[in-house]
Amino acid sequence: MRKIQVITLFPEMFEGVLNSSMMWKAQDQKAVEFRMINLRDFGLGLRKRVDDTPYGGGDGMLLMAEPLFAAINDGKKFDPTAKVVLMTPRGMRWKQSLAQTWSDSNDDYIFVCGRYEGYDERIMTLVDEQVSVGDYVLTGGELPAMTIIDSIVRLIPGVLGGENSAAIESFSDGETLEYPQYTRPEVFNGLEVPKVLLSGNHGEIAKWRAENSLKAE
Numbered sequence: 288m289r290k291i292q293v294i295t296l297f298p299e300m301f302e303g304v305l306n307s308s309m310m311w312k313a314q315d316q317k318a319v320e321f322r323m324i325n326l327r328d329f330g331l332g333l334r335k336r337v338d339d340t341p342y343g344g345g346d347g348m349l350l351m352a353e354p355l356f357a358a359i360n361d362g363k364k365f366d367p368t369a370k371v372v373l374m375t376p377r378g379m380r381w382k383q384s385l386a387q388t389w390s391d392s393n394d395d396y397i398f399v400c401g402r403y404e405g406y407d408e409r410i411m412t413l414v415d416e417q418v419s420v421g422d423y424v425l426t427g428g429e430l431p432a433m434t435i436i437d438s439i440v441r442l443i444p445g446v447l448g449g450e451n452s453a454a455i456e457s458f459s460d461g462e463t464l465e466y467p468q469y470t471r472p473e474v475f476n477g478l479e480v481p482k483v484l485l486s487g488n489h490g491e492i493a494k495w496r497a498e499n500s501l502k503a504e
């Protein structure tokens with residue numbers, strides 16, 4: 288069973304996503320186990336402080352090294368060989384082929400979600416990978432972490448059900464995005480389904496789909 292841990296100040300943000308049909312199925316099948324680590328639990332002092340101002344001045348607050356180290360160590364205690372993945376706009380751009388590689392590997396992960404203006408740089412001594420979902424800045428790493436977790440978990444064998452989706456996957460080389468699809472009825476509001484898809488000619492259908500597939504970047 289794959290173990291995925293998440294370090295965050297907002298574990299409740301993950302509830303809806305991790306309890307949605309497919310993620311729930313994955314847990315039910317024992318394909319994956321999720322564990323939330325609340326960074327606040329490792330905050331300093333009575334106020335459970337996790338952030339402080341940057342040396343040298345500047346706007347905003349940074350997550351302090353000490354609570355981050357303690358939270359990551361908690362994750363490592365639970366799963367000593369887990370890879371530590373930092374969510375940051377400075378990371379490598381996430382894409383389908385990475386989702387496939389990470390899903391195929393038997394690695395476990397600890398996703399670290401930042402807040403405020405970022406992290407004390409010394410966290411890098413514990414980080415194995417840095418990933419970004421795109422060239423834009425968000426208020427936290429939670430949404431990127433959910434995106435990446437979803438893209439990995441759906442590719443674990445047995446998690447994704449249904450012939451339709453499996454067909455797309457086998458067609459896909461990881462970089463090819465899906466072709467246009469239609470379901471009943473044949474005509475909706477005067478809009479017709481392409482005739483070739485109703486032809487029963489599997490060769491022609493495959494050709495049409497290849498021609499109408501999008502290539503990633």
Ligand code: 4GT
Pocket residue numbers: 374375376401402403404405406418419420421422423424425426427428431
């Ligand atoms: C964007 C991304 C990300 C953020 C991204 C540290 C403080 C980072 C807030 C966090 N924004 N994280 N992973 N594009 N913001 O992936």
